[in-house]
C-alpha cells in the first residue's frame with residue numbers, strides 16, 4: 001500500500017482551519033450549553049411539577065434523539081424559521097449548544113443533589129438564605145464533583161462535532177470528505193482526521209486531569 | 216413570665232403519615248428541656264419545626280412573641296436567633312474550622328472579618344479547640360467536630376439552642392467532651408432544647424423532660440419526677456428499657 005503524504009501536506013492548511021473551527025464551535029457550545037444547562041438543571045429541581053415539567057421534557061427530548069437528527073432539524077427547520085434562509089455556522093453552534101445543554105443540566109442537577117441535604121440544613125439553620133446556602137456551601141462542593149463529568153461531556157462534544165460535516169460546516173470531517181472526493185483515497189483523509197481528533201481529545205483530557213487535581 | 220418558645224396545637228404529617236399530633240409546649244428563657252422517646256416518635260421532627268426546617272401543617276410556634284407561621288415573619292431572622300446542632304455535625308468540609316464558624320456571622324450578620332475571627336477564636340477556646348482553627352473538618356475526631364459545630368452555632372449569638380441527638384454518632388469515649396460543653400452552656404443560662412438518649416445528662420442538666428411517643432407528648436415533668444415516678448404506663452415501659 002502506498003501512503004501519499006503529499007496530499008495530506010497539500011490539504012494541511014484547510015485541515016488546520018477546520019481544526020480551529022472544531023475547537024471554536026466546541027468551546028462556544030460547551031460554554032453556551034453550560035449556561036443554558038445551569039438554568040435547565042435548576043428548573044428540573046423546581047419544587048412544583050408544572051415548573052419542572054418543561055425542563056424535564058427538554059432533557060428527555062435532547063437525550064432521547066440522535067444529534068444527527070437534531071442538527072438536520074436545526075439547520076433545515078429552525079434557523080430558516082427565524083432567518084428565512086439557513087447558515088451552517090449558526091446551525092452548528094445552535095445544535096451543539098442545545099444538545100450539550102441537556103447533558104450539562106443533568107451534570108449540574110446530579111452534582112447539586114449529590115451534596116448531603118444536611119449541608120443545606122446547617123446553612124439555613126445559621127440564618128443563611130437559600131441563595132447564600134447555594135453559593136457558599138452547596139455549589140463549591142458540587143462543582144468539584146462535576147468537573148470529571150464536564151470533562152467527559154467536553155470530550156464527547158469535540159468528537160460529536162464531526163457530525164456537523166453533514167451540513168457543510170467547515171470543520172475537520174468536512175475537509176477530510178472533500179479531500180477524499182478530490183483524490184478518491186480512503187486512508188489518508190480519514191486517518192488524518194482521526195489523528196487530529198485524537199490529539200484534540202487527548203490534550204483535553206490531560207488538561208482536565210490537571211484541573212481536577214487543582215480544584 | 217412570657218415563654219421564649221410557645222408551641223400551640225402543632226400538627227405535622229409527611230403525606231398521609233401523621234408524625235406530630237397536637238403538641239403544645241411552653242419553654243421559658245434559660246430553661247433546659249430534654250426530649251426523650253423511642254425511635255420514630257417524632258422528636259427530630261418536633262425540633263426541626265422549631266426553626267422551620269420542617270413546615271408544620273397546623274398550629275403555631277411563637278418565638279419571642281413572633282409567630283413562625285405568620286406570612287410577614289422572615290424565617291431567616293428567626294433562624295439567626297435559634298442555633299441548631301445536628302447528630303451528623305454537618306460541618307462544611309470545604310472550609311477550615313475557623314471559616315466554618317466565621318461564615319454565617321459575616322454573611323448573615325454582616326460582621327467584618329476581624330470581628331468574626333475574634334469571635335470564632337473565643338468560641339474555639341471555649342470548646343477547647345483553639346489549636347484546630349486552621350484545620351479542615353475531615354481531620355477532626357467526631358467529638359471535636361461536634362464541638363466545632365456547637366461553636367459554629369454559637370457564633371451567631373443565638374438566644375436558643377436546639378440539639379438533635381448531638382452525641383449519638385460519637386464513639387463512647389467522646390460523648391463526655393461534648394456533654395461537658397453543653398453543660399457549660401446550660402450553666403451560662405442558654406435556653407436549650409435537647410433530644411438525647413443520654414439519661415444521665417437529662418437528669419443532671421435538664422430542668423424539664425418531655426417524653427414523646429407516636430407524635431404525642433405523653434408526659435412531662437422535672438427529671439426526678441419523670442424518671443423516679445412516671446405517671447404513665449408507657450413512660451414507665453420506655454424508661455425500663457433505656458435505664
Ligand SMILES: Nc1ncnc2c1ncn2[C@@H]1O[C@H](COP(=O)(O)OP(=O)(O)OP(=O)(O)O)[C@@H](O)[C@H]1O
Pocket residue numbers: 229232234252253254255256257258259260261
Ligand atoms: N422527610 C420525611 N419524609 C417522610 N417521613 C418522615 C420524614 N422525616 C421523618 N419522617 C417519619 O416521621 C416519623 C418521625 O421521625 P423523627 O425523625 O421525627 O423520629 P425521631 O423520634 O427523631 O426518631 P429517632 O430517635 O430515630 O431519631 C418517622 O416515622 C419517620 O419515618
Ligand SMILES: [Mg+2]
Pocket residue numbers: 258259260379380
Ligand atoms: Mg431523630
